[in-house]
Amino acid sequence: EVQLVESGGGLIQPGGSLRLSCAASGFTFSSYSMNWVRQAPGKGLEWVSYISSSSSTIYYADSVKGRFTISRDNAKNSLYLQMNSLRAEDTAVYYCARMTTLHLDYWGQGTLVTVSS
Amino acid sequence: QSALTQPRSVSGSPGQSLTLSCTGTTSDVGAYNYVSWYQQHPGKAPKLMIYDVTKRPSGVPDRFSASKSGNTASLTISGLQAADEADYYCCSYAGSYSWVFGGGTKLTVL
Numbered sequence: 069e070v071q072l073v074e075s076g077g078g079l080i081q082p083g084g085s086l087r088l089s090c091a092a093s094g095f096t097f098s099s100y101s102m103n104w105v106r107q108a109p110g111k112g113l114e115w116v117s118y119i120s121s122s123s124s125t126i127y128y129a130d131s132v133k134g135r136f137t138i139s140r141d142n143a144k145n146s147l148y149l150q151m152n153s154l155r156a157e158d159t160a161v162y163y164c165a166r167m168t169t170l171h172l173d174y175w176g177q178g179t180l181v182t183v184s185s
Numbered sequence: 186q187s188a189l190t191q192p193r194s195v196s197g198s199p200g201q202s203l204t205l206s207c208t209g210t211t212s213d214v215g216a217y218n219y220v221s222w223y224q225q226h227p228g229k230a231p232k233l234m235i236y237d238v239t240k241r242p243s244g245v246p247d248r249f250s251a252s253k254s255g256n257t258a259s260l261t262i263s264g265l266q267a268a269d270e271a272d273y274y275c276c277s278y279a280g281s282y283s284w285v286f287g288g289g290t291k292l293t294v295l
Contacts, residue, residue: 103284105231112188113223113231113274115284127282163230170278171221171236178230 070094070174072164077179084154084183090147090164090176098122098142101167104149106160107178114160117149118167132158154183189214189275189287196293202263205290207275208256213285215256219278222251222260225289226271234273235260262292270294 076088104116117138118127126138137150147164161180165172190208197203207214214220220238223231233242235251238258251260258275275287
């Protein structure tokens with residue numbers, strides 16, 4: 069069974085940093101591209117970042133470019149999102165999601181990041 | 186990119202058929218056959234319902250079908266059931282390894 073479990077969320081002050089993790093199991097993690105998608109409270113989904121299976125290709129939404137860094141450790145079956153210079157508008161539930169031929173087929177349950185003073 | 190346009194809400198009675206729309210541009214929905222639809226119940230993670238415009242993952246009932254015409258994609262739910270009450274999001278590949286979601290449609294079963 070495919071499982072994706074996010075962790076690392078919490079309350080952080082504006083300008084602060086946070087690192088999210090996503091532990092994958094039930095599939096060959098190193099064979100799949102992965103993504104982060106976020107959802108602000110009461111709002112819709114927003115794609116955040118993409119990383120290919122080998123980490124050779126990485127892309128970001130304009131809203132986080134230069135502040136967020138996606139990475140992965142295939143030996144540890146883990147995906148990460150380093151978030152710096154956090155803003156109030158970054159407050160959201162962050163989901164990691166597996167990608168198969170340009171669609172997101174499995175999602176984690178999400179981790180809540182709250183940016184507030 | 187701007188979000189895809191979805192109606193904020195739709196409603197229907199059990200047994201009815203409903204169609205949810207998703208309008209994009211020639212840079213996303215109109216450019217690629219990589220439209221997907223996700224169902225999200227309150228407090229839960231999104232669930233893939235349709236991918237590649239018309240394909241259903243295993244386990245998704247055939248009551249769910251989808252299509253695309255030009256810059257507009259559509260999701261049709263037939264034989265509406267109480268369990269279908271949820272938020273539905275469309276998503277399109279927008280090129281250069283970027284994706285754009287719709288604002289979501291809240292489906293209410295009366």
